[in-house]
Amino acid sequence: xxxxxxxxxxxxxxxxxxxxxxxxxxxxxxxxxxxxxxxxxxxxxxxxxxxxxxxxxxxxxxxxxxxxxxxxxxxxxxxxxxxxxxxxxxxxxxxxxxxxxxxxxxxxxxxxxxxxxxxxxxxxxxxxxxxxxxxxxxxxxxxxxxxxxxxxxxxxxxxxxxxxxxxxxxxxxxxxxxxxxxxxxxxxxxxxxxxxxxxxxxxxxxxxxxxxxxxxxxxxxx
Numbered sequence: 694x695x696x697x698x699x700x701x702x703x704x705x706x707x708x709x710x711x712x713x714x715x716x717x718x719x720x721x722x723x724x725x726x727x728x729x730x731x732x733x734x735x736x737x738x739x740x741x742x743x744x745x746x747x748x749x750x751x752x753x754x755x756x757x758x759x760x761x762x763x764x765x766x767x768x769x770x771x772x773x774x775x776x777x778x779x780x781x782x783x784x785x786x787x788x789x790x791x792x793x794x795x796x797x798x799x800x801x802x803x804x805x806x807x808x809x810x811x812x813x814x815x816x817x818x819x820x821x822x823x824x825x826x827x828x829x830x831x832x833x834x835x836x837x838x839x840x841x842x843x844x845x846x847x848x849x850x851x852x853x854x855x856x857x858x859x860x861x862x863x864x865x866x867x868x869x870x871x872x873x874x875x876x877x878x879x880x881x882x883x884x885x886x887x888x889x890x891x892x893x894x895x896x897x898x899x900x901x902x903x904x905x906x907x908x909x910x911x912x913x914x915x
Contacts (some may be wrong), residue, residue: 782851
């Protein structure tokens with residue numbers, strides 16, 4: 694397998710008033726293209742900080758982050774925004790759908806930001822939504838969907854730009870057990886199709902669905 698992510702001796706520090714807090718302490722990590730990985734740790738362990746760095750939402754205090762063999766930690770904010778739009782699909786616990794837009798339009802949003810034509814946006818959104826079993830919900834608003842359906846819309850939105858990585862932060866956290874299991878099955882299917890999946894979770898039952906579990910405690914991988 695080809696290496697997709699390489700994190701080398703990454704440290705992330707924050708100032709809380711006058712106190713320096715170390716969220717990540719010399720983290721080293723590699724993830725290959727096509728892997729299904731879970732990053733697991735308790736609250737305050739550093740897993741969310743690690744996710745933000747992998748998702749180019751934040752940069753390390755020191756150390757290096759390579760994505761697709763490109764060193765990204767020294768890039769400008771505008772350059773990081775381009776990488777997020779093209780290479781990373783985000784799935785969050787709270788769905789983050791726009792309530793005034795229907796399902797299809799919600800999925801089209803990343804393509805709109807990329808300057809893709811209306812015709813292509815529509816075609817791609819409908820195709821992706823069909824793959825997650827929502828082709829009968831295209832014109833529905835988020836408020837008309839179940840929690841599991843809303844998360845499927847969020848996954849479709851993450852996929853529509855054909856990113857290198859799907860980065861999911863507690864994707865089943867707001868769902869009941871049955872809906873959560875359905876969403877994990879969607880990730881299983883996507884991984885079988887060759888997508889690289891990274892799930893950040895504190896739930897061992899969610900983490901076990903991955904091929905590899907990476908545990909982080911007190912800012913260090915254990």
